[in-house]
Amino acid sequence: MPxxxxxxxxxxxxxxxxxxxxxxxQLSLLGGAMLVDGTESGLVTGLFPVIRHxxxxxxxxxxxxxxxxxxxxxxxxxxxVWAARRWSRxxxxxxxxxxxxxxxxxxxxSQNFAQLLLFVTILAAxxxxxxxxxxxxxGDLFDSASRGRAVGALYGALALAGSVLGPLIxxxxxxxxxxxxGLWGVGALNILFGLVLLLCLRDPGRGAAEHQLADxxxxxxxxxxxxxxxxxxxxxxxxxxxxxxxxxxxxxHLLLSSFAVVYLVDVFGFTTQRAAVVLMPHGIxxxxxxxxxxxxxxWAARRSPRHGLPGVLQGAQIAFAVLAFLGTQVHYGGxxxxxxxFGLMGLTQGVNPxxxxxxxxxxxxxxxRATAFTIYVSVFEALAWAAFGLGAGFxxxxxxxxxxxxxxxxxxxxxxxxxxxxxxLPYAKDVQRVQHELDLRREHALA
Numbered sequence: 286m287p288x289x290x291x292x293x294x295x296x297x298x299x300x301x302x303x304x305x306x307x308x309x310x311q312l313s314l315l316g317g318a319m320l321v322d323g324t325e326s327g328l329v330t331g332l333f334p335v336i337r338h339x340x341x342x343x344x345x346x347x348x349x350x351x352x353x354x355x356x357x358x359x360x361x362x363x364x365x366v367w368a369a370r371r372w373s374r375x376x377x378x379x380x381x382x383x384x385x386x387x388x389x390x391x392x393x394x395s396q397n398f399a400q401l402l403l404f405v406t407i408l409a410a411x412x413x414x415x416x417x418x419x420x421x422x423x424g425d426l427f428d429s430a431s432r433g434r435a436v437g438a439l440y441g442a443l444a445l446a447g448s449v450l451g452p453l454i455x456x457x458x459x460x461x462x463x464x465x466x467g468l469w470g471v472g473a474l475n476i477l478f479g480l481v482l483l484l485c486l487r488d489p490g491r492g493a494a495e496h497q498l499a500d501x502x503x504x505x506x507x508x509x510x511x512x513x514x515x516x517x518x519x520x521x522x523x524x525x526x527x528x529x530x531x532x533x534x535x536x537x538h539l540l541l542s543s544f545a546v547v548y549l550v551d552v553f554g555f556t557t558q559r560a561a562v563v564l565m566p567h568g569i570x571x572x573x574x575x576x577x578x579x580x581x582x583x584w585a586a587r588r589s590p591r592h593g594l595p596g597v598l599q600g601a602q603i604a605f606a607v608l609a610f611l612g613t614q615v616h617y618g619g620x621x622x623x624x625x626x627f628g629l630m631g632l633t634q635g636v637n638p639x640x641x642x643x644x645x646x647x648x649x650x651x652x653x654r655a656t657a658f659t660i661y662v663s664v665f666e667a668l669a670w671a672a673f674g675l676g677a678g679f680x681x682x683x684x685x686x687x688x689x690x691x692x693x694x695x696x697x698x699x700x701x702x703x704x705x706x707x708x709x710l711p712y713a714k715d716v717q718r719v720q721h722e723l724d725l726r727r728e729h730a731l732a
Contacts, residue, residue: 348678362663383479385411389472437579574635
């Protein structure tokens with residue numbers, strides 16, 4: 286075990302470099318970019334009951350909207366990553382997560398489902414850029430010892446903001462054309478934030494937080510930037526990464542954020558405004574989960590490089606499945622009990638990004654992280670989300686949402702927890718391999 290601990294720490298003869306300057310301020314900007322993206326997509330799902338009534342849609346339409354938004358990301362995310370390598374990550378984020386909000390404004394003018402689907406899908410194509418680029422930038426701002434806390438702070442802040450905005454957005458259901466005003470407002474906010482990113486965001490460069498590379502000049506750090514098919518294929522040969530990809534396909538909790546409100550409306554008979562109340566405790570729980578998960582992840586990695594992070598991730602899946610059964614399969618009458626259980630579900634769900642994102646960063650070299658997150662989030666997670674959304678939309682329309690939630694949020698999550706047992710064997714070796722590669726690069730650069 287000592288050799289594994291040494292592999293994840295800087296050598297004693299070379300003190301750790303100072304933290305990247307202004308890293309928390311830059312992280313807040315990246316969080317703001319993801320917030321405005323998520324708010325716009327969450328508005329459509331959160332207000333779908335009134336959109337369904339306004340445009341005469343069926344439950345299956347929500348599945349189509351969700352799936353289309355995720356599937357377009359499979360195609361768009363690699364293109365954004367390519368553009369970021371050819372030009373700059375900052376420029377791509379300014380356009381894709383900022384100025385792209387014009388399509389949200391256009392979506393507010395939709396007169397039928399075809400128009401809404403078109404604009405929401407184009408909108409999602411732009412937002413797909415943030416999923417690989419923001420984690421890659423985070424990995425270049427924070428070293429391995431602090432990434433768990435940084436990821437926890439990022440997703441925790443997003444959850445806190447979402448917990449406040451979610452119920453407020455739900456109240457738009459009480460106004461005539463409230464969903465349209467919501468899309469117009471968030472789209473305008475996106476455009477304004479794009480200008481903020483243009484003026485304030487600073488890219489530290491790839492490898493800026495790695496102990497072996499931090500004191501090298503940027504040209505030397507970014508010497509290995511060429512990505513071809515062979516390097517992409519090599520990612521699938523990393524056993525830990527391959528296991529995390531399969532686990533992402535089994536992550537049934539992804540369905541909750543898209544169908545939570547409509548589930549409480551259709552299954553338990555709450556109004557849209559009342560059902561949207563659960564979004565606040567869910568967001569607060571998610572916040573606490575990401576913050577606790579970040580500290581827990583950093584502690585677990587130090588305590589046991591081999592079993593720490595895999596064990597935390599595995600436990601989160603099983604705990605969510607138990608809470609999901611209590612929160613979606615039992616009728617309590619009032620909204621208060623659901624609010625409590627949705628908060629606890631958010632707590633266990635929030636642990637995931639604080640653990641799985643640092644794990645992906647740890648087993649991949651800096652120049653491959655954007656590609657890895659494209660595959661992990663924009664492809665595998667998107668495919669899972671699309672499948673769950675389409676399945677819940679059409680199967681829920683035929684058989685009801687309750688059995689669908691039982692199968693996806695409970696049974697599948699238990700399967701996921703059991704599957705992650707496989708992660709305990711290769712993870713520490715994969716981390717050690719990356720550290721060894723970075724040591725060799727340093728020696729080569731200095732020579």
